[in-house]
Amino acid sequence: DTAVSQTPKYLVTQMGNDKSIKCEQNLGHDTMYWYKQDSKKFLKIMFSYNNKELIINETVPNRFSPKSPDKAHLNLHINSLELGDSAVYFCASSHRLAGNTDTQYFGPGTRLTVL
């Protein structure tokens, strides 16, 4: 069984549209993350939730809104998509948050292309 899954794997959409990416983990982890990987492969944290509570919110446009209905799910909704939003978005989870000593388990990524 896949530990961290994301849907969809590919997303192609027009500028101005609203889209969502879903993430689920079956590892029983308390903490989940969203990362954005740009074309130069640089991976940047966007959000982190611990037990459904938002604990990291980087400088991300408020067009991006994470939602965690339960600790196994962390979805990312993006409003009014822009060309610069094109990237690969990775969901990840870890057992705990404390001290960043925990391994993060990554999903397969969602490649978003905004036309």
Place this chain on the structure above:
Amino acid sequence: SQQGEEDPQALSIQEGENATMNCSYKTSINNLQWYRQNSGRGLVHLILIRSNEREKHSGRLRVTLDTSKKSSSLLITASRAADTASYFCATAPLTGGFKTIFGAGTRLFVKA
């Protein structure tokens, strides 16, 4: 520049050779981790080294950490074609809250 910068950006070697990748960072850390990313896939954790450790081994991987120089190296011995991937270091800064900061990675290509 970013916390966690890998060097070189790209590395091409023959199967059987050793591959060494370096990571430099700027602020004091709790720990440093190395991850691998195969093309089109998510990152996979390889090894974690804590700030009070100097060297760690896992199979064909050897990681060193020099906190005085704020640098780490990842050595892959007897490389295989299947080791072809991008390798990222990730640091957990002491004062970074709960963030793990990734570098831009080293792209390793192992020729069969």
